Amino acid sequence: MRVTLALSAAPDIVSNPTDIVLVLDRSGSMAGAPPAPVAAAARAAGIVIYCIGLVGADGVDANVLNEWATDPDASHVAVTPDAADLENLFADLAVNISKPGATKIVIDEEVNSDFAIVSVSQPDKGSAMIVDAHRLQWNIEQLGVTGNEGAALEFFIRHTGDTGGTKLVNRSITYQDAEGNLVSFPQPSVRVDCDVVVHPEKCPLPVDVTVGGCKDSIVVDLGDTYLESLxxxxxxxxxxxxxxxxxxxxxxxxxxxxxxxxxxxxxxxxxxxxxxxxxxxxxxxxxxxxxxxxxxxxxxxxxxxxxxxxxxxxxxxxxxxxxxxxxxxxxxxxxx
The missing domain is CATH 2.60.40 (Immunoglobulin-like)
Structure with a gap:
């Protein structure tokens, strides 16, 4: 299975407030000219657009927000259920967009025990390595320092568990950088349909035997062993x-x-x-x-x-x- 990890960063826009637009959609409350062509023109002019949807009583169309916002959607679109959550979301957004991109980025990801990492592709930014069968690390020197940038990493995992069903891919994923930016990642899940597999015979435990130097032969009593699957x-x-x-x-x-x-x-x-x-x-x-x-x-x-x-x-x-x-x-x- 292929897993894609993506993030984006933008330069400091506090000193140049015309570089950013915040769009708050309260489910049908927007009026005036159709927003889609306006948003497209703004993006073409280099303006970064963040869209926030307040669900309210009538719901909100996240697909519309994705169409308006700057790519990637995961870091430029958020949907919040109520005003209290909206306040926290604005606070986090203000912290992030007032910082000059990100430097010295380190992302540590650990997949759940039912999966094993098979391989990691070369990311379009930085470098990534497999730490062990369940963990990888992605390092990026800088992102979004001089302009709005995105980065993606693809890696492949194999299901090693004995049961099927819908399973979360990640056990944990942590992000840190020199500026202290706050980043949240989605929680991907996959549907696993497993064959029923039985292992009637376990792998035998090895016995360590050492032959000393300058010796042609050795005699070792390794004890008992038994016939299997009788x-x-x-x-x-x-x-x-x-x-x-x-x-x-x-x-x-x-x-x-x-x-x-x-x-x-x-x-x-x-x-x-x-x-x-x-x-x-x-x-x-x-x-x-x-x-x-x-x-x-x-x-x-x-x-x-x-x-x-x-x-x-x-x-x-x-x-x-x-x-x-x-x-x-x-x-x-x-x-x-």
């Missing part, structure tokens, strides 16, 4: 007695295992359709090679753990009945 295959044959001709038979086989206290544990069930035979009279039908798998980690019969040396105490039950019959329920026969 189990047994039970193959069953059964004869279904007195099956009439032209009758299919449904056969169920239920397998359980007994522990030392006589408790039964399910080990499997199979349902089989036995084809009809064409003999003139009833015949016995032999059903062969019905197989069940018994992993040894499910062994409740006792004996030595992780070993095939002990017995497995099993019970097998059969259910069989005809599928086809001459009986018809509730059929209506009309004679004319």
């Amino acid at each position: 189990g047994r295959i039970v193959q069953l044959d059964v004869t279904v007695k007195n099956v009439c001709p032209n009758r299919r038979v449904a056969l169920a086989i239920i397998l359980t295992e007994m522990d030392e206290n006589g408790m039964e544990y399910q080990r499997g069930m199979k349902a089989i359709t036995i084809p009809a035979h064409q003999y003139p009279t009833c015949r016995d039908v032999l059903v062969k090679r019905v197989k069940f798998v018994l992993p040894e980690d499910l062994n409740v019969s006792g004996g030595t753990p992780r070993s095939l040396c002990g017995p497995r105490n099993l019970k097998v039950r059969f259910i069989a009945h005809n599928i086809d019959t001459d009986y018809r329920c509730c059929e209506l026969v009309a004679t004319v």
